[in-house]
Structures are given as structure tokens and as C-alpha cells.
Amino acid sequence: MALLEITALSVRFGGVAAVTEVSLVVAAGEIHGLIGPNGAGKTSVINAVTGMVAPLSGSVRFADREIAGIAPHIISSFGLGRTFQHVELFGDRSVFDNVLTGFYRHQSYGLLAAALRLPKATRSERRTREQARMLLDAFELAAFANTPAGLLPFGIQKRVDIARALAAEPRLLLLDEPVSGMSEAEAESAVTTMRKLAREHGITLVVVEHNMRVLMNLAERVTVLNQGRLLASGTPAEMQANTAVVEAYLGDAA
Amino acid sequence: MRTRVLLILLGLALLAGLPLVATSYYLYLAELAMINVIIAVGLNLLSGNCGQISLCNASFMGIGAYCSALCTTRLGLPTLISLPASVILAALLGAALGYPARRLSGLYLALITLGFLELVGFVLEEFPDYTGGIRGLKVPRPEIFGFSLQSNRLLYFFVFVLTVGAIAVGYNIQRSRFGRAFDAVRQSPFAAQALGIPVARVKMIAFSLNAAFAGFAGGLLAGVVGFIDPPEFGILTSIQHITFIVVGGLGSIAGSVAGAMVLTALPEVLRGVQEYGELVYGFILLGTLLFLPRGLVGLVARLEALRSAKPPAKEPAYGAP
Amino acid sequence: MTWRIILQLALSGLSIGSIYALVGLALVLPFKASGIVNFAQGEIVTFGAYLALILSGLGLPYLAVVPLVLIGAAALGMVIERLLIRPIVNQPEFTLVMVTFAIGFIIKAAIRLHWQDNTFSVEAPFVGPPLALGALRLNPAYLVFILSTVAVVAALFVFFGYSRFGKAMRATALDPIAAELMGIRIGSVFSAAWALSTMLGAFVGLLLGPVIGINPEIGHLILKGLIAAVIGGFSSLGGAVAGGLLLGLLETYAGAFFGATFKNLVPFGVLILLLLLRPQGLAGASSARRA
Numbered sequence: 036m037a038l039l040e041i042t043a044l045s046v047r048f049g050g051v052a053a054v055t056e057v058s059l060v061v062a063a064g065e066i067h068g069l070i071g072p073n074g075a076g077k078t079s080v081i082n083a084v085t086g087m088v089a090p091l092s093g094s095v096r097f098a099d100r101e102i103a104g105i106a107p108h109i110i111s112s113f114g115l116g117r118t119f120q121h122v123e124l125f126g127d128r129s130v131f132d133n134v135l136t137g138f139y140r141h142q143s144y145g146l147l148a149a150a151l152r153l154p155k156a157t158r159s160e161r162r163t164r165e166q167a168r169m170l171l172d173a174f175e176l177a178a179f180a181n182t183p184a185g186l187l188p189f190g191i192q193k194r195v196d197i198a199r200a201l202a203a204e205p206r207l208l209l210l211d212e213p214v215s216g217m218s219e220a221e222a223e224s225a226v227t228t229m230r231k232l233a234r235e236h237g238i239t240l241v242v243v244e245h246n247m248r249v250l251m252n253l254a255e256r257v258t259v260l261n262q263g264r265l266l267a268s269g270t271p272a273e274m275q276a277n278t279a280v281v282e283a284y285l286g287d288a289a
Numbered sequence: 290m291r292t293r294v295l296l297i298l299l300g301l302a303l304l305a306g307l308p309l310v311a312t313s314y315y316l317y318l319a320e321l322a323m324i325n326v327i328i329a330v331g332l333n334l335l336s337g338n339c340g341q342i343s344l345c346n347a348s349f350m351g352i353g354a355y356c357s358a359l360c361t362t363r364l365g366l367p368t369l370i371s372l373p374a375s376v377i378l379a380a381l382l383g384a385a386l387g388y389p390a391r392r393l394s395g396l397y398l399a400l401i402t403l404g405f406l407e408l409v410g411f412v413l414e415e416f417p418d419y420t421g422g423i424r425g426l427k428v429p430r431p432e433i434f435g436f437s438l439q440s441n442r443l444l445y446f447f448v449f450v451l452t453v454g455a456i457a458v459g460y461n462i463q464r465s466r467f468g469r470a471f472d473a474v475r476q477s478p479f480a481a482q483a484l485g486i487p488v489a490r491v492k493m494i495a496f497s498l499n500a501a502f503a504g505f506a507g508g509l510l511a512g513v514v515g516f517i518d519p520p521e522f523g524i525l526t527s528i529q530h531i532t533f534i535v536v537g538g539l540g541s542i543a544g545s546v547a548g549a550m551v552l553t554a555l556p557e558v559l560r561g562v563q564e565y566g567e568l569v570y571g572f573i574l575l576g577t578l579l580f581l582p583r584g585l586v587g588l589v590a591r592l593e594a595l596r597s598a599k600p601p602a603k604e605p606a607y608g609a610p
Numbered sequence: 611m612t613w614r615i616i617l618q619l620a621l622s623g624l625s626i627g628s629i630y631a632l633v634g635l636a637l638v639l640p641f642k643a644s645g646i647v648n649f650a651q652g653e654i655v656t657f658g659a660y661l662a663l664i665l666s667g668l669g670l671p672y673l674a675v676v677p678l679v680l681i682g683a684a685a686l687g688m689v690i691e692r693l694l695i696r697p698i699v700n701q702p703e704f705t706l707v708m709v710t711f712a713i714g715f716i717i718k719a720a721i722r723l724h725w726q727d728n729t730f731s732v733e734a735p736f737v738g739p740p741l742a743l744g745a746l747r748l749n750p751a752y753l754v755f756i757l758s759t760v761a762v763v764a765a766l767f768v769f770f771g772y773s774r775f776g777k778a779m780r781a782t783a784l785d786p787i788a789a790e791l792m793g794i795r796i797g798s799v800f801s802a803a804w805a806l807s808t809m810l811g812a813f814v815g816l817l818l819g820p821v822i823g824i825n826p827e828i829g830h831l832i833l834k835g836l837i838a839a840v841i842g843g844f845s846s847l848g849g850a851v852a853g854g855l856l857l858g859l860l861e862t863y864a865g866a867f868f869g870a871t872f873k874n875l876v877p878f879g880v881l882i883l884l885l886l887l888r889p890q891g892l893a894g895a896s897s898a899r900r901a
Contacts, residue, residue, distance in 0.1 A: 085483060107482035116483065123480040125473055127540075136469040140485035146494065149465035150458045156465060163466075203484050342704050389886045395703040396647050396844065397885055400836060404881040407833065411878065415871055528711055535708060568723060571716035578709050579698060 037096075038063040038207055038239050039084070044093035044103075046079045053079040056093070057265045059258045061207070061241055066233050068254030068271070069243045072283055075260040077243045078120060081209050085117050086110040098206070112140060116205030118196045120212045120243075126185025130176055130195050133184050135167045137202025167202065174198045174228070189216040194225070201232070207239040208232070214249055222246075226253050251275065259283070296589075297543055300550070304449060308442040316445045320513050322553035323452040324506045329533040329545035330459035331502020336531070337540035338468060339495040340475030342399050345386070345406035346530045349500040351413060351522030353379045353507030355420055358428040358517055368431040372508045379504020380497045387496030391489040406524060413519040425518030428511040438512075448509060455502065460542050462498070471495055472540070532574045538586030547585045614745050619862050625752030627858020628759035629814055633835025634842065634850035635762070636810035641844060642783040643803030646695060646706050647836075650714030652829030653721075654808050658683055658815025659824045660721055663730055672734045672820070679816055680809050687808030688801045696800065714829065722826050734820030751821045758817060762810070763851055770847075779803060837881045 039061040046054040054076040061067045069077050082088040084095050086107035095103040102110050125133050142163055148156040171177045174194050179187060184195055193213060200208060213229070214222040226249060232238045244250040250257065251271040259266040259274060261283045267274060274280050307319055328350060335341050353375035360371030386405050390398055413420050420426070430438045431447060438444040462468055470491045473481035478488045511517050529552070537548020552573075559566050577584060633651065640648050648654075661682050665675040690713060698705060736754040740747040770776040782789040782799040790796050818828060838857050842849020857877065865873030 087479060087482070106487075107479075108485050108487045111483055111485040119480065119483075123477040125476040125480070127476060128469075128472055132469060132472075136466075136473050136481075136486075137484050139466050139470060139473075142466045144466070146462070146467060146498075149462050149467055152461050160465070199480075199484070336704065340702070340704065342707060389882075393885060396641075396707075397840075399647075399649075399707055400840060401882065401885045403833065403836070404878045404885070408878045408882070411874060415874075528715060531708060531711075565723065567719035568716060571712055571719050575694070575709065575712040575716065578705055578712060579694070582701070582705070 036063045037061065038065075038098060039241070040094075040096040041080070041084065042094045042096075044080065044083060044095065045091040046076070046083045046088055047091045048079075048088075053263055054083065054090075054260075055263045057260065057263070058093075059265070059268060061239060062256075063206075063239055064233065064237055066229070066240045066242065066253055066255050068250045068257040069241060069260065070245070070247065070250055070257060070274075071260035071266070073245070074262065076263040077260055078211055079263075080260070081117060081211055081241075081243060084110075085115060085209065111203065111205075114204075114206035115209070116200040116203050116207070117209040118193070118200050118211055118213060120215070122189070122192045122196050124184040124192055124195055124199070127183060129181045130184050130187070131167060131171065131180040133195055134170055134176075134199050134202050135163065137199040138163045138166065140203050170198050170202055190218060190221045193217060194221075197225075197228075201238075205238065207241065209241045209243070211243045212245060213242060214244065214246060222249060229253060294543075297546055300546065301453065308445050313441045316441050317513075318553070318557060320445060320448045321510075322550050323448050324510050324513065325530075325533060325549035325553050326452055326546050327455040327506040327509070328503055328530050329537060329549040330456055330542060331499045331506070332530050333534045333537075333540060333542070333545045334459060334462065334468075334471060334502075335495045335499035337534055337538075337544075338463060338475065339471035339492065341390070341492060341495060342395070343402045343496070343499065344399055344524065344527050344531075345402040345409070346499065346503050347522040347524070347526035348406050348409040349379045349383060349503035350507035350510065350526070350530075351409060351517075351519070352382055352500075353504030354511040354517045354522070355413065355426070355507075356504070357508035358426045358511045359419070361429060361512075362426065367435070368512065369433065372431070372505070375504045375508035376501050379507070380501040383497040383500020383504075384493055386500070387493035390496060391492045403524075406527060410519055410523055413522070421518075423519060425516055426511075427516050428514075430515070431509075431512040444513065448513060451505075451509065455505065456542065456546065459502070459545070463542060467491075467494065528574075529570075532570065532577075534584075536573060536577045536581075536584050538584030541584075541586045544584050544586040551585070615866075618746055619866050620859065621746065621748055621752065623859035623862035624855055625749075625755040625858070626862065627855035628755040629818065629831070629854070630834040630838045630857050631759055631851040631854025632762060632810055632814045632817075633831055634838030634854045635766070635847055636807045636814070637832075637835050637839045638842070638844060638847055638850045639807040639810070640691075640803050641839075642847075643779065644691075644695070644699065644800050646699075647710070647844075648804075648807065649707060649710040649832070650690075650717060651807070651811050651835065652832030653714035653717040654683065654686070654811035655815040655818070655831055656721060656826060656829045657686065657717055658812025659819035659828055660725070660815075661812065662816050662819050663732055663824050666732045672732070676816055679812050683808045683812030684805040687804040687806075690808070691801050691804035695804070696797075718826055718829060725826070727826060729823040729825040731823055732820050737820045751817075755817055758813070759851070762813070766847065775799075775802065834877060837877050837884075840881060840884055 037060045042058050044054055044057045045052070057076070057080060069080065071077055079088065083090045086102070086105055090103050093103065094101060097113055097115055100113065102113065125136065142159050144156040144159050171180055174197070176194060176198060179191065184192060187195070193216065197210070197213065214225050217225060229240060229242070230253065233240050242250060242254060254271055256269065257271050257274045258268045259280050266283060267277050267280050304319060304323070308316060311319070328346065332343070332346050335343055356375040356378045357371045360366040360374055361368065366374070386402070390401055393401055414422055416422070417424070430444060432438060438447055470481070470486050473484070473486055474488050474491050481488055533548040533552055534545055535548070536552060537546070538544025556566050559569060581588060583590070633655065636651050637647060640646055658679055661679045662675050665678055666672065694709060694713060698709060736751050738750050740749050741753070770780055778789070778794045779799050779802065781792065782794060782796050786796050815828065822828070834857060835854070838854035839850045841853030841856060857880065860880065861873055861876050864876045
């Protein structure tokens with residue numbers, strides 16, 4: 036079943052065509068890679084899919100629902116999550132609070148309940164905090180629970196970003212360069228985690244990566260963009276054999 | 290953090306015991322300070338936590354004050370109705386402002402709040418048949434179930450209890466998912482949206498909440514001071530309110546309490562050099578902005594870090610109470 | 611409704627609008643240069659007026675007072691920029707806005723400390739009985755307002771269009787990093803922008819002081835300047851001028867046809883409408899990015 040279907044998507048920024056007529060399909064449960072050299076338009080595609088940017092034309096269907104042009108927070112409520120290339124954590128707050136904020140969508144008590152500390156609110160908070168703690172443990176972040184997120188090394192911040200995105204319980208997670216800035220060991224660990232997410236928790240992943248080696252190991256299907264256009268699409272092996280793809284990278288390939 | 294909580298409790302205990310030793314003048318001063326605390330708590334949620342600049346906080350205070358005053362004097366309603374009415378009216382108008390403001394930020398947000406401030410001032414002055422205009426309005430003491438709080442001590446306790454309640458509500462909201470949403474909107478609206486937080490709606494809620502606190506404080510102010518007039522609710526007062534939270538510590542409940550109390554007491558301490566009062570105020574604001582960005586709360590945290598001989602690399606979490 | 615009245619009102623409107631235009635310009639300059647709105651600009655106007663008061667009190671004729679006040683204001687602007695603004699350029703917008711407010715607060719408090727809330731007057735050569743211009747009567751001060759604004763705009767046009775430093779400022783406003791790489795000393799550019807802006811503000815004080823009297827409340831004018839700047843999209847100098855003139859005209863006509871109360875509503879009405887419907891002003895471009 037196609038969970039995410041992008042058809043002829045075009046995005047413009049001011050006068051620049053960031054994405055032109057890109058189409059791709061992501062099947063449920065798949066780990067799908069989105070690669071391309073710098074400036075290929077990968078982040079723009081993510082921004083358009085998540086509603087941060089209104090597409091110029093084209094369609095984006097998620098779980099059989101047209102989402103192009105819908106407000107970002109509503110798209111997120113359909114089960115579409117993302118992480119950020121430059122992390123975008125809530126730097127002033129602790130790691131625990133960051134992940135806790137991820138659960139916002141799943142808490143339903145109102146302002147009055149919050150103001151008066153009604154049982155509905157306290158119950159929800161207790162439950163959510165427990166879940167947040169478990170999530171921190173799963174990502175080995177418990178040691179940093181009380182550290183302000185902005186003070187952490189970039190690689191650990193990326194982990195927090197992923198944990199936080201998962202708190203929202205997405206069906207499909209768009210990861211924008213999840214291992215950039217990580218050490219070898221951290222990257223390995225992150226890859227293992229991502230595979231686990233897909234296999235054990237059934238979360239569909241779309242991974243934007245610059246690091247070909249990591250991606251080719253991780254992804255089941257790959258879409259290659261170049262200068263805003265679709266270059267090729269297929270299995271990692273097929274892409275590595277594709278001369279146009281290799282040329283586009285011109286030595287970037289690991 | 291524990292030090293901070295202890296300090297607050299100590300302060301509250303002192304306040305509770307004040308009527309036993311203080312003259313009515315100092316009780317009055319403390320009442321003003323507590324009303325300012327309510328203002329500061331509300332404003333900190335909007336500006337400190339949610340990061341929305343608002344130059345019209347004094348307007349919501351004025352709206353609450355006039356609503357309460359008019360309900361009492363013109364409509365003969367009891368305090369227990371006119372005070373909640375002030376809160377509700379202020380909250381509604383806060384939402385009304387928050388609606389257009391939700392898409393604005395920084396400069397344009399400051400401007401629209403400035404416009405709102407002037408508009409409210411205009412209404413207060415130009416409709417004297419309703420508001421008493423420049424001459425102002427006299428307001429009777431609050432009364433509970435027909436019993437007027439003429440006794441200074443009773444009035445004091447009334448204000449004290451309401452202030453503690455307001456602090457508790459502010460603290461509860463800050464620790465709830467709403468407080469987290471506010472901080473998220475301030476620090477990264479993109480990440481917030483990706484997590485399903487409706488940024489525009491959250492901003493509106495923040496504005497409405499802030500207005501409610503300010504309106505509540507205004508309603509109390511009217512009864513405590515006994516007289517209100519439009520100049521009290523102008524730009525100068527708004528800046529004073531912002532000074533409370535800047536000096537106290539942005540995003541911190543403890544900071545709101547500390548800043549409001551210290552700055553209300555300050556003109557008293559500067560009694561001898563009264564005329565320099567305004568100038569000193571301005572320098573305190575400027576100095577805090579330039580050198581003490583985390584306000585008094587930040588200062589306390591730095592001292593804590595020094596005392597426990599830890600390297601001050603771990604700055605305290607911003608929104609901690 | 612005779613043509614004479616309409617033209618008469620137009621003259622009034624344009625002259626007060628010129629003042630608004632100058633304040634608007636003074637606000638947009640540092641914004642274009644370093645992205646900061648100087649909310650103390652109103653108090654800079656007041657400062658200019660009081661400095662003129664002091665110098666006049668020393669017996670100097672007004673024409674001598676003018677350049678001295680401008681120099682004083684320029685110095686003030688550079689000091690503010692160097693000592694108070696530059697250190698905090700990277701702080702959140704809230705801090706920057708509040709710092710400029712604080713500066714204004716301090717200036718006003720200092721003025722009130724010495725002169726209290728009294729209104730003072732100064733002698734100036736352009737204050738006198740109305741001149742006759744055909745069938746129209748024109749307050750000579752108003753004429754000076756309009757002519758001064760024309761002169762200032764022309765001077766700025768030449769400066770930014772043709773002088774080296776002016777072009778350096780434009781480059782810095784467009785792309786500070788590139789400008790620095792090209793060898794432009796952007797620190798000097800920032801200082802100059804602020805100096806220019808405070809000079810403009812003080813100049814308004816010099817013009818207004820003799821006409822409306824010198825008291826601490828003159829600074830309230832900043833609101834009109836802000837609106838003028840917003841009409842122009844806050845990024846266009848020409849827009850700020852047009853905005854100021856437009857505002858002056860709107861106010862004057864509204865006052866004449868609908869009374870004083872309505873006249874006072876015009877500025878806020880315009881501001882709120884503009885911010886609701888077109889926050890980028892009438893001259894700015896719409897943005898492609900949502901959220």
C-alpha cells in the first residue's frame with residue numbers, strides 16, 4: 036500500500052525553482068532513501084510534504100488523503116513526523132522537556148484542567164512523563180535528561196530530535212540528514228535504531244541523506260534528485276549501477 | 290532550583306505575616322506589589338515563555354479595572370461578579386488581539402500591540418459619559434457577600450489569597466502541556482508545528498491568558514486604590530510591567546514574583562532621591578538587558594553554581610519555576 | 611466644499627505629513643542598516659528640541675543652533691550604536707526592542723528631571739504670521755517643514771545614489787557579509803546609519819520645537835513616524851516619505867470633515883488595518899514562506 040504518494044511536485048522560493056515535477060511513492064513499512072547532491076531540493080521536498088512550504092503545483096497524498104497546502108500542524112496530526120537537518124530543538128529546555136513536548140498531540144486536557152491541576156490533567160501528565168522516560172531510555176538519553184538541549188553535542192541533539200519526533204507517534208517519519216555530524220559509532224547506532232523502528236514498530240521512514248554509504252545500507256528503495264528534478268529511482272544496487280546517478284555525485288560517492 | 294522555591298515560600302510567609310506588624314501604608318504598598326506580581330506572572334507566560342512581545346499589557350489591566358469599576362458603580366454588581374467579569378472581558382479582548390497578532394512577530398507584533406494600547410487609551414478618554422474620561426473614576430472597596438472590606442487587614446488578606454491563587458495557576462499552566470507549547474512556539478515554531486502544535490492558536494491562547502491575568506489585576510487594583518484614570522494604563526506602565534519580568538527573569542514564575550516585588554519596593558527605597566526614581570528605573574532596565582539577560586533568577590542560579598563549586602557551564606533550564 | 615479649502619487643507623496635511631515623513635525616515639534607516647527599530651526615536655526628537663533650547667538660551671541665533679544640534683545628535687547616535695546596540699545585535703528581538711525603549715525612557719527621565727513637565731519656547735526665524743500665497747494662507751513654519759523635507763529627501767537621494775559611502779551603506783543593508791568581504795567597514799556603516807537617523811530625529815525636534823512648544827511629550831510623535839514607515843513597508847525610504855505625507859493628508863482631511871475625535875482615530879485605524887491586511891506595507895513584497 037502506498038503510504039506517501041508525491042506526484043509532479045513543484046516548489047518555488049522567490050524566483051528559484053527548488054523542486055520541479057518530482058514524483059515518488061513510498062510504500063507502508065518501507066525505508067525509503069532520498070538522496071542527491073547539495074541543492075538537489077531534498078529538504079524542499081520535505082518542507083512541502085510537511086506543509087512548511089506551499090507547493091507551486093503537484094499533489095501529495097498521505098494515507099489516501101490529499102495533504103498539499105494543508106497547515107503543518109494538521110498534517111502532523113495525520114501521522115506525518117519529521118526531524119530537522121539543523122535539529123531545531125527547544126534549546127533552553129531540558130532534553131526531558133523536549134521529548135515531553137513531543138507528546139503534545141496525545142494529551143487532551145484543557146486549559147482549565149491545567150490551571151486548576153484537575154485529576155484529568157495530573158493523570159495525563161503522569162502517564163506522559165512515564166512514556167517520555169521510557170523513550171529517553173530507549174535512545175540512551177537518560178543521562179542527559181536534565182541538561183538543556185542547546186548545550187549538547189550535535190550528534191546527541193540529533194538523537195533527541197528523533198526521540199522527540201517519535202513521541203508524537205508518527206506513521207511515517209521524514210528524517211532530514213539524521214546522521215550528519217555524528218561519529219562513526221553514533222551513526223552505526225543510529226542506523227540500527229532506525230532499522231528497529233521500521234521493523235519492530237512498523238514506522239515508515241523516508242531518510243534524506245548525503246552520506247551514500249549509510250543510505251545504501253539502510254534503504255530498501257532510493258529516489259535520487261538532482262537540481263530539483265527526479266533523476267532516478269529504484270533499489271540501492273540499481274542506483275549504484277546507474278551512471279547518471281554516479282555522475283551527478285561526481286566523486287561524492289563513498 | 291530548590292533555593293528558589295524556598296525563597297518564594299519564605300517571601301510568601303513574610304507577606305502572610307505582614308499585617309501583624311505593618312502600618313496601613315506598608316500594607317497598601319504590599320498590596321500594590323502583589324497586584325504587580327499577578328501582572329508579572331501573566332506577562333511572563335506571554336512574553337517570557339511564549340516569546341510574544343506585548344506593549345499593551347497596561348491596556349488589559351485598564352480594561353479589567355474599568356470593567357470592575359463600572360460593574361460596581363454603575364451596575365451595582367457585587368465584587369464576586371464584577372471581578373470575574375473583568376477577567377472574562379479582558380480574556381475575550383486578549384483573544385481578539387491575539388487573532389490578528391498570531392501571524393505577526395517581532396516589530397509588527399510590537400506595533401499592533403502599540404496600536405491597541407493607543408486605541409484603548411483613546412476609548413477610555415473620549416467617552417467620559419461611560420468611563421469618566423480624564424477625570425477618572427472613584428471605586429469603592431471590594432465586598433464579599435455584602436460585607437465591605439473597609440478593614441485594611443481584611444483587604445490585605447483578600448489580595449494576598451488571590452495573589453497566591455494567581456501564582457499557583459500560573460505555575461500550573463507553565464508546567465502543563467500549554468507551558469511546553471508556549472516555549473516550543475518561542476524557540477522553534479517549525480519544530481512545534483511538526484509535532485502537531487497549532488502555533489497560531491497557541492499564540493492566541495497566550496495573549497488571552499495574559500490579558501486575563503492583567504484584567505484580574507486591574508480589577509483588584511481598582512478596588513484597592515479606590516481611584517482609576519486613563520494615564521495609569523499607558524505606555525509607561527506597560528514598560529514597567531515588562532521591566533518586572535526582565536529584571537526578575539524571563540520565563541520564570543519565581544522571576545515574576547521577585548521582579549514585581551523588588552521593583553514595586555524600589556521607589557520606596559529611593560524615597561530620598563525621589564526625582565531620580567524614573568531615571569534609576571530606566572538604568573535598571575537597560576542594565577539588566579545588557580548585563581543580566583536572565584534577570585535575578587539567573588543571578589541566583591549563577592550564585593548557586595558557584596556555591597556548589599560546579600562550573601557554571603550548566604545554565605539553568607529557562608522555564609524552570 | 612470649495613477648492614480653496616481643499617487646497618488649504620492639502621497644504622496643512624502635507625506640511626504635518628512632512629514631519630511624519632522625516633520621523634519615518636529616521637526609523638527606517640537603522641532598520642535597513644542593522645535590522646533594529648529605534649523606539650527611542652521619539653525621545654531623540656525631544657532631545658533635539660531641548661538641545662536647541664539650551665543653545666538658544668546661551669544667546670546663539672537659531673541658524674547657528676541648527677548645525678550644533680545636528681552634530682550633537684549625530685554624536686549621540688554613534689555613542690548609542692557603539693556602546694549599547696552593537697554588543698547586543700545577536701540577542702532576540704525582544705531584547706533589542708526593549709533596549710531602545712529603555713534608552714528613550716532614560717532620555718525622557720533625564721529631561722524631566724531638569725525641566726519637569728513645563729513647556730518652553732524658543733525663537734526661530736521661520737515662526738511668524740501667515741504668508742499669503744494667492745488665495746491661500748500658509749503658516750511659514752509649514753512651508754519650512756515641506757521645503758526641509760524635500761531638501762532632506764533630495765540630499766539622501768544623492769547620498770545613497772552617488773556617494774561612495776552611501777553606496778557602501780546600501781551594500782551593507784543588502785548583504786552585510788558580502789559587503790564586509792568587499793572591504794566595506796560595516797561597523798562604520800552601522801554607526802553612520804544611526805548617526806544619520808538621530809540627526810534626522812533631532813532635526814524634526816529643531817523644526818517642531820519653536821512651533822508647538824518644547825515639552826517632554828513631543829516624543830509621542832514616534833507613533834506617526836512608525837505608521838508612516840509601516841505604510842512604506844518599513845524597508846523603503848521613499849515609502850516612508852510617501853507614508854508620512856499620506857498619513858498627514860488623511861489626518862487633516864479626516865479632522866476637517868469629521869471632527870477632532872475622528873482625526874485622532876485615523877492613525878490607529880490605519881495602523882491596525884494595515885497590519886491586519888498587508889503587514890508588508892503598500893510597497894513591500896509578499897513572502898512565499900508560510901508559518
